[in-house]
Amino acid sequence: MTALQLTDLTVRHHGPRGPVAAVDGVSLEIPPGTTLGLVGESGSGKSSLARAIVGLTPVHGGRVLLDGREVRARTVGDRRRLGRLVQIVLQDPDTALDPRMTVHQTLGEAATVFHRLDRRARAERVTALLELVGLNHRFADRLPRHLSGGQRQRVAVARALAVEPGLLIADEITSALDVSVQAAVLNTIRDLQRRLGLSMLFIGHNLPAVCYVSDAVAVMRHGRIVETAPTEALLRDPRHPYTRTLLASVPSLRTSLPDEGPS
Amino acid sequence: MSLPHLLRNPWTAFLARRTARLLLSLGVVLTASFAMIRLVPGDPVRAALGVDAAPALVAARRHQLGLDAPFLSQYRGYLSGLAHGDLGTSLVTGTPVAELVRTRLPATLEIAGLAFLVTLAVALPCGLLAAVRTRDGRHPRSELAFTVLTAGLAGVPDFVLAAGLTAFLAVGLQLFPVAGSAGAESFVLPVLALCLAPTAVLVRIVRVEALKVLSEDYLRTARSKRLSPARRYLLHAAPNMATAALTVAGSLLPALIAGTVLVEKVFAWPGIGSALAQSVVTQDYPVVQAMVLILGTTVLLAGLLVDVLLALLDPRSAIRES
Amino acid sequence: MSLPLRYPRSPMAWATAAMLASLVVLALAGPLLWGAAADRPDPAAVLQGPSAAHPFGTDNLGRDVLDRVLTATRPSLLLALAAVLLGATGGILLGASTAVVGRRARRLLTGLINLLLAFPALLVAMFLAVVFGAGADGAMLALAVAGVPGFARLAQTLAAAVAGTDHLASARVLGLRRHRLLWRHVLPNIAEPLLLSTTTAAGTALVALAGLSFLGLGVQPPGYDWGQLLNQGLDRIYAEPLPALAPGLAVLYAAVAFQLLGEVLAGGVARRSPAPRTPAAPIATSGPATEGLVLQVEDLTVELPTPAGVIRPVRGVSLSLRPGEIVGLVGESGSGKSLTALAIADLLPDRARISRRTLRLLGADLAAMTPKERERHLATGLAMIFQNPASALNPSLRIATQLTETVRTHRGTSRAQALTDASDALRRVALPPAVLRARPHQLSGGQRQRVMIAAGLMVRPSLIIADEPTTALDVTVQRQITRLLSEIRRDTCAAVLFISHDVALVGEFCDRVAVMYAGTIVETLPADRLSTGTRHPYTRALVASVPNLTADRDRPLPTVEGALPEPLAPTPGCPFESRCPRRRDHCTEQAPPLEGLDAVHRVACWNPVAAEVVAS
Ligand SMILES: Nc1ncnc2c1ncn2[C@@H]1O[C@H](COP(=O)(O)OP(=O)(O)OP(=O)(O)O)[C@@H](O)[C@H]1O
Numbered sequence A: 001m002t003a004l005q006l007t008d009l010t011v012r013h014h015g016p017r018g019p020v021a022a023v024d025g026v027s028l029e030i031p032p033g034t035t036l037g038l039v040g041e042s043g044s045g046k047s048s049l050a051r052a053i054v055g056l057t058p059v060h061g062g063r064v065l066l067d068g069r070e071v072r073a074r075t076v077g078d079r080r081r082l083g084r085l086v087q088i089v090l091q092d093p094d095t096a097l098d099p100r101m102t103v104h105q106t107l108g109e110a111a112t113v114f115h116r117l118d119r120r121a122r123a124e125r126v127t128a129l130l131e132l133v134g135l136n137h138r139f140a141d142r143l144p145r146h147l148s149g150g151q152r153q154r155v156a157v158a159r160a161l162a163v164e165p166g167l168l169i170a171d172e173i174t175s176a177l178d179v180s181v182q183a184a185v186l187n188t189i190r191d192l193q194r195r196l197g198l199s200m201l202f203i204g205h206n207l208p209a210v211c212y213v214s215d216a217v218a219v220m221r222h223g224r225i226v227e228t229a230p231t232e233a234l235l236r237d238p239r240h241p242y243t244r245t246l247l248a249s250v251p252s253l254r255t256s257l258p259d260e261g262p263s
Numbered sequence B: 001m002s003l004p005h006l007l008r009n010p011w012t013a014f015l016a017r018r019t020a021r022l023l024l025s026l027g028v029v030l031t032a033s034f035a036m037i038r039l040v041p042g043d044p045v046r047a048a049l050g051v052d053a054a055p056a057l058v059a060a061r062r063h064q065l066g067l068d069a070p071f072l073s074q075y076r077g078y079l080s081g082l083a084h085g086d087l088g089t090s091l092v093t094g095t096p097v098a099e100l101v102r103t104r105l106p107a108t109l110e111i112a113g114l115a116f117l118v119t120l121a122v123a124l125p126c127g128l129l130a131a132v133r134t135r136d137g138r139h140p141r142s143e144l145a146f147t148v149l150t151a152g153l154a155g156v157p158d159f160v161l162a163a164g165l166t167a168f169l170a171v172g173l174q175l176f177p178v179a180g181s182a183g184a185e186s187f188v189l190p191v192l193a194l195c196l197a198p199t200a201v202l203v204r205i206v207r208v209e210a211l212k213v214l215s216e217d218y219l220r221t222a223r224s225k226r227l228s229p230a231r232r233y234l235l236h237a238a239p240n241m242a243t244a245a246l247t248v249a250g251s252l253l254p255a256l257i258a259g260t261v262l263v264e265k266v267f268a269w270p271g272i273g274s275a276l277a278q279s280v281v282t283q284d285y286p287v288v289q290a291m292v293l294i295l296g297t298t299v300l301l302a303g304l305l306v307d308v309l310l311a312l313l314d315p316r317s318a319i320r321e322s
Numbered sequence C: 001m002s003l004p005l006r007y008p009r010s011p012m013a014w015a016t017a018a019m020l021a022s023l024v025v026l027a028l029a030g031p032l033l034w035g036a037a038a039d040r041p042d043p044a045a046v047l048q049g050p051s052a053a054h055p056f057g058t059d060n061l062g063r064d065v066l067d068r069v070l071t072a073t074r075p076s077l078l079l080a081l082a083a084v085l086l087g088a089t090g091g092i093l094l095g096a097s098t099a100v101v102g103r104r105a106r107r108l109l110t111g112l113i114n115l116l117l118a119f120p121a122l123l124v125a126m127f128l129a130v131v132f133g134a135g136a137d138g139a140m141l142a143l144a145v146a147g148v149p150g151f152a153r154l155a156q157t158l159a160a161a162v163a164g165t166d167h168l169a170s171a172r173v174l175g176l177r178r179h180r181l182l183w184r185h186v187l188p189n190i191a192e193p194l195l196l197s198t199t200t201a202a203g204t205a206l207v208a209l210a211g212l213s214f215l216g217l218g219v220q221p222p223g224y225d226w227g228q229l230l231n232q233g234l235d236r237i238y239a240e241p242l243p244a245l246a247p248g249l250a251v252l253y254a255a256v257a258f259q260l261l262g263e264v265l266a267g268g269v270a271r272r273s274p275a276p277r278t279p280a281a282p283i284a285t286s287g288p289a290t291e292g293l294v295l296q297v298e299d300l301t302v303e304l305p306t307p308a309g310v311i312r313p314v315r316g317v318s319l320s321l322r323p324g325e326i327v328g329l330v331g332e333s334g335s336g337k338s339l340t341a342l343a344i345a346d347l348l349p350d351r352a353r354i355s356r357r358t359l360r361l362l363g364a365d366l367a368a369m370t371p372k373e374r375e376r377h378l379a380t381g382l383a384m385i386f387q388n389p390a391s392a393l394n395p396s397l398r399i400a401t402q403l404t405e406t407v408r409t410h411r412g413t414s415r416a417q418a419l420t421d422a423s424d425a426l427r428r429v430a431l432p433p434a435v436l437r438a439r440p441h442q443l444s445g446g447q448r449q450r451v452m453i454a455a456g457l458m459v460r461p462s463l464i465i466a467d468e469p470t471t472a473l474d475v476t477v478q479r480q481i482t483r484l485l486s487e488i489r490r491d492t493c494a495a496v497l498f499i500s501h502d503v504a505l506v507g508e509f510c511d512r513v514a515v516m517y518a519g520t521i522v523e524t525l526p527a528d529r530l531s532t533g534t535r536h537p538y539t540r541a542l543v544a545s546v547p548n549l550t551a552d553r554d555r556p557l558p559t560v561e562g563a564l565p566e567p568l569a570p571t572p573g574c575p576f577e578s579r580c581p582r583r584r585d586h587c588t589e590q591a592p593p594l595e596g597l598d599a600v601h602r603v604a605c606w607n608p609v610a611a612e613v614v615a616s
C-alpha cells in the first residue's frame, strides 16, 4: 500500500509550434489502499500524467511524492527504487507483451528483478501470479500471439504485480477490448483491490468502466483536473459543467416499458 | 521578430536546423580532407614524385604543401587557402587544382543530374503501375517477375554495366561513342550505367509505397464514391505517395553522385570522378584531397536541395522531422 | 531462425540456393583447383581471345582469364563478408543502443548517425581506403566503417519501433538494466529484418570492394580479386570484350545471387498460388421485392480466401430497412459487421466471394444491372461513412474536391452548382463554408466526421451505412454525431444502418437492433427491449457485461466465458454453442434459424431465455 501525492505537476511535450503543456499544474492525492479513477477525453493528458509518475516522461515542474517521499527517475538506480513502489499497465494488448517471450519467461523475468529465485520457486511464483489475475497455470507456456486481448492484458497486470508494488497505474487497459472481455478484466481489477489492498490509479475514457472500479474519480480536461469527488458524489451531484456534459453524453440503455418486471 | 519567436515558426526552425546540420557536415568534410594527406601512410610527396626524386625537389614540394609547418597553422593555412579559392596544386602536373575542378565539375553534375531525372521519370510511373497491377494479391505471376527482375537489376554494379555497355553497344554495335564527352549521344551510356540500379531500387520502393496508399481508408472512400480508376489512382493515390517516394529518391542521390567516380573512369568521362580515379593511381594527394572535398560538398548540397524541395512540396514533412 | 524454410518449394528459392552453393564451392575449391594454372604465365599465348584452350582468353602475361576469375572467388567473397560482418556488428550495436540509453545520449548518437549518413558509403570507403593505404585489409576495413552508419540507421529505426511498444515501457518501469533490455527485448525483436538487410549488404559490399580494387585501392598485385582483374582487362575492351568482361560477369553473378537471397528470405519470391479465382457463379436475380423497403438483404454470405483456407465471416445474414428507419447492427470485434456493410455496398476486396438470395437497394435488383448501372445506382442511392475520419478523408485533397467529386462524376453537376450544394451540405452538418478550402489535417476529429457525413449527403442518399462512425471520437463528440444523424434521418427520410460494438449506444439511438455473432444475426428486436427484453443467451450476456453508471460495484460483472468459434472449422450447430449456458444436445447438431417470436422480435436459438426470467 502506497500513498501518492502530486503537487502542481507539469509535463510538457514538443509540439509543432513549441512546447505544449500536456499536464498543467495537476495536484492529486491517492490515500493508501484506495483507487482513484481518472477520466478525460483523448488528448486531455491522462497518459502523460501516468507516464510522468513512473518516470517514462520527464517532469517539468511540481513534485511526485510516494509515501511522502519525493522520487525521481534519473538513473537506473532511481528507476529501480521507483519500480518497487509503482508499476504501470498500458493500453495496447497487441504490444503489451514481448512477442518472443512466453508468459512464463515474461513473468519469471519480472519476478526476479529484485529477488533471486531458483527454478522451482520461480515456477511457483508464476503460477501464483497467474492465479491472481484469474488465469490457469497452463497459460504459462503460451506465446502472446496465442492469447486473446483480454488474456494478454491480464498477463500484463500480473507482470506489474510481480514486483509487489504498492501502487498500480492502469492506463486505459480495457480501451482496446470488447465489452464482454472488458468485464472480465474489470472483475480482475476489483478482485485484486480486495485481495491485495493495492492503491490504484485507474485511467480511462469510458466513464462507467472507470466508476465501476474507483473509490473516487478525477475529471481531466486540457491538462487540468476540473473536478475530483468520491464516485457516488460525482455521479449524484456533478459540480463542474464539463463533468455534467460528460455524464450526459454517456449512452445508457433505456429500460423497456412493456415487460419490465419488479426489480 | 525576436529570435525565439522566429525559431517557433516551423519554417525558419526547419531551415535553421537544416543549415546547422549542413555546416556541421561541411566541417567534417573540410577536416577530413585536410587530415587525409597527413594521415596517409608514408611520405605522400615522395610517393607521388617517386623514390629517386631529388631531395631538394621533395623538400620544395613539402614546403609548397605546407607539410613542414606546425599542425594548427597548417589547418589555418588550408582553410584560408580554400577561402581564396586555392585548392592546392597537383604534385604530378604542377597545375592548380582549382583549374581542374572548374573544367571538370560541370561534366559530372551533368551526368549525375541527368541520371537522377531519368531515375525519377522511369521509377515513379512504373512503380505506381506495378502497384496497381499487383494490388490485393492480383497477378501473382507479374509480381514474381517484377520482384525477380528488379532485384536482379538492383544488383547490377554500375561500373560492370558500364564496361558491358561499352563492349556491346559502343564497340560491338558502334551505336554510341566509346568514351569521352562529345555530343548528346555520348551521354546515353554513362547515364544509363548510372541510373539502372537506382531505378530498380526506387521502382520497388515506389511500388511498396503505392501499395500502402492503395490500402488506405481514403481509397476505400474513393471507391465508395464510385470514381473512375484513373481519378482514383492519379488524383487520390499519386499525391499521397509522392513525398515518401521522393524522400527515398533523395537518399539515392548521394550514392548516385559517388557512382560517377567508377563510371567516369570506364567511359573516360572528363569529370571530377575520373580525375579522382586518376589521381588515386598516381598518388597525387592534393588532387585526391580536393576532389574528395568537392564531391563531399556536392553531395551535401544536393541533400539540402532535396530536403528543401520536399519541405516545399509537403510542408508537413518539414514539421514532422526532428 | 525459421525464415529460410518458410517457402522451401519456390523455384526461385531453389535457383538462389544453387547460385549461392556454386559460389561457396568456388570459394572453397577455386584456389585449389585452378590456383596454380591461374598464376602460370605463357609467353606464347599473350592477350589471346577466347579459344578452346582458353574459353575467356588470356591476359597480358598469357595467364588463363577463366582460371584467374574462378580463383578470385575466394578473396572477393571473403573480404566482402568480413567487411559486412564487421560493419553490421558495429552499426547494429550503435543503432540498437539508442533504444535503451538516456535521452541525451540518444540525441547525441542520433546526431552522429545522421551526420555520417550524409556521405555515400562508397565515397567514405574510397576516402578511408586512401587513408588506410591501398591494400586488401585497408579496403576491407574502409568498407566496414563505411557500412556502419547505414546499419546503425536501420537498427535505430527498428529499435525505435520496439522502444515505442508498451512491453518495453513496462520492462523499463520494472527496473530491468540496460544491457538486459538491449539483449533480451530489443535485439531479438529486430533480428529478422536486420538479417535480411545484412544479406543484401553483402552483395553491395562485394560490388563496392570490386569497385575499390577497380580503382586500384583494393587488392594489390600480385594478389587479385574480381575488381582488380576487371581493372587490368579494361583497356582491352575495344579489342576483346569477353576477356575484359569476364570478371565483371562474376561480380554480377555474385551480386545478383545475394540480392535474390535477400528477396527469398523476405518471402518476396515465395510461390504464390494464384488466388483461387473461380469465376463467380453468375448471380441469380434476386427474390421478389417487398414493397416500401430501402434495403432488402436476404441470406447474404461472404467467403474470403486466407492463407490457411477459405473462411466464411458472414453467413446467411438477412436485413431490411424502411425509409427513415435507424437500424443498429451490433456485435463484438470480428463478428462480421463491417464485411456485411461492404458486401451491401459492393466494396469487398476482389478475392471475396459473395452470394445472396436477395439484394435490393430501393427495390432495384443489383444483380440484374450492368456494372455501370450498378455503380451509378449505388453511388447515388447509398452513402458510406467509415470508422476513422482521420484516415477516411484524403489528406492531400481539399475538402471542396472531396465533397463535390461524386455529384460531378455521377450527376454531371456543374462546378459552381456543386460548390453551392457543398456549402449547403456543410451548413447542414453545422460547419462553415470556409471549411471547403481546408485540408483534412486542419480539422478536428469531430469536424472530419461531419465532413464525411456532408459528403454522403451531397448525393441525397436513401440509405446511409455508417460503420462505427463514432468509435474513434470522444463521448461528447459522439453524442453530437448521433444527434446529427437523427436529424438527418428526420429531415431527409434516409434510412440509416448504424454499425457499432457499443450496445448501450445502439440501444439508445436506434429504432431497431440486429445483434451479430460469428457471422450470423442471432437476434433482431426493438431497441427499447435491449435492456430487459432480450431472448438470446448471447445478447443477454452482452448487455449484462456492459457496466453502467448505476451498476452495483460490489457484484462482479457477468462475463461471457470462452472464445469465438474457430473461423476455419465452423461446426454445424449453433455458433454460440461452446459458450452457451443454456446449451442442449440439439444445439450442436443443427444451427437454429432466425425465427419470429412476435411481429418485431426474432431470435435464432433453440432454447431462448424466457421473458419472465429476464425481468427478475
Ligand atoms: N480482407 C480480409 N481478409 C481476411 N479476413 C478478413 C478480411 N476482412 C475481415 N476478415 C475477417 O472476417 C471476420 C469479420 O470481419 P469484420 O471486419 O466484418 O468484423 P467486424 O464485426 O466489423 O469487427 P470490428 O468490430 O473489429 O470492426 C474477422 O474474423 C476478420 O478477421
Ligand code: SF4
Pocket (backbone or CB within 6 Å): C536, C537, C538, C574, C575, C576, C577, C578, C580, C581, C582, C583, C584, C587, C592, C604, C605, C606, C607, C608
Ligand atoms: S441454440 Fe442452444 S447453444 Fe445456441 S444460443 Fe440457443 S441455447 Fe445456446
Ligand SMILES: [Mg+2]
Pocket (backbone or CB within 6 Å): C337, C338, C339, C467, C468
Ligand atoms: Mg468493423
